[in-house]
Amino acid sequence: MSVLKVENISKNFGSSEVLRDISFTLEKGDVLAIIGSSGSGKTTLLRCLNFLETPDTGRIYVNDELLLDCADKTTMRESEIRTKRLHFGLVFQNFNLFPQYNILKNVSLAPSLLKLGTPEEIDTNAKKLIERVGLSDKLDSYPCQLSGGQQQRVAIARALALNPDILCFDEPTSALDPELTGEVLKVIKGLKGSDSTMIVVTHEMEFAKNVADKVIYMADGIIEEMGTPDEIFNNPKSDKTRAFLAKSLENL
């Protein structure tokens, strides 16, 4: 049983085709890295999975349950979407922490609003997650008092607090100073192996190569190539992939 099955997702913005016929599956515990040049539709794909955009065609299954079928409007009811999107978590490029709340409250707010336990349980769990991202000494700090890397780690703890089946990261380190990317990538790497299934959109090729179980290279809204890191990075079949990889190595 695959934890995620995406079938034939397409999305247009006006006349521009941003996603075309995207299909892939993920097994529980997999880490999928999505690479590709700017504008290839990576963010849009993650937003579709998190119900922030509605695809034009396609289906999304989680644990074999049909969550979204674009041909069937009854799967798109506003009230159900709210519970369905809890299968997914999303860590944003620019964190989007809640500035008026301290770190502990940032992590515990959603679980308490969703009544996922007693206040004590929620608190304990939030503290445990904050410890996991290495910020136990910052419980009472506000986001504006943290570095970008620390803010992103809080955002990861916040997403984990709802225990999503699949955690998505949209370029989690690209808003950070280079010296701060390491700490965030380390946290993400540390999540691997627990049950978390993860999708990481990234420009960090080393990370994709070393941490991912599966890599998708996207170009112009399609999956140009998909495979293991070894297949993609060492034996790319498509010329486009080769050109992209050559170029991103050049940039280093």
Place this chain on the structure above:
Amino acid sequence: MFETVMQALLEGFFQTLHIFILTLLGALPIGLIIAFGSMSKFKPLRYLVRTIVWVVRGTPLMLQLIAIYYGPGLIFDNNFWGQGNEGRFIAVIVAFILNYACYFSEIYRGGIESIPKGQYEAGQVLGMTKPQIFFKIVLMQVVKRIIPPMSNEIITLVKDTSLSRVIAVYEIIWAGQAYIKSDGIIWPLFFTGVFYLVFNGLLTLLFGFIEKKLNYYRG
């Protein structure tokens, strides 16, 4: 003499305060509703609300006071505000609330629209409902951003209350001016100014305090 004058001024000041407080109590929440109307996805409602706001903000409050008090009686032959001071007072409150709710709505709208989309999306992906996102995430940030324009508007309201006399609702300047006619003395009028100054001074301190309280975070 001084005591009698102060007594009269104080009475006028309480009337001013009365108008001020009732207007705030009405206009602060109604302004928020109008703000939602002016951002509605339903076009006819949005245009209707924005037109009303445009008219109310584009015409003098004095004109609105006169129109609201005399209009119903002259047009429909029925002064439903009721006779006497009470009717006048109700008309004043309605006109002030309408006027200030429209001004406040624009401040709210500016504040709400200045909150980054990412804050809503962060709430959404965390499974929150729309009201939860608004009240738990957005509202506090809006409040912080709108305190400075709000305090300006509220201080203007304090001074605008004096306009209520155009439909003969008693307030502090009226009280002070009465002594020019009856006793030929100007200093009571001077003291009305002191009342305004002191009251606005206190409000300024209050807003400064709130602003400082909210300074514990940035963003």
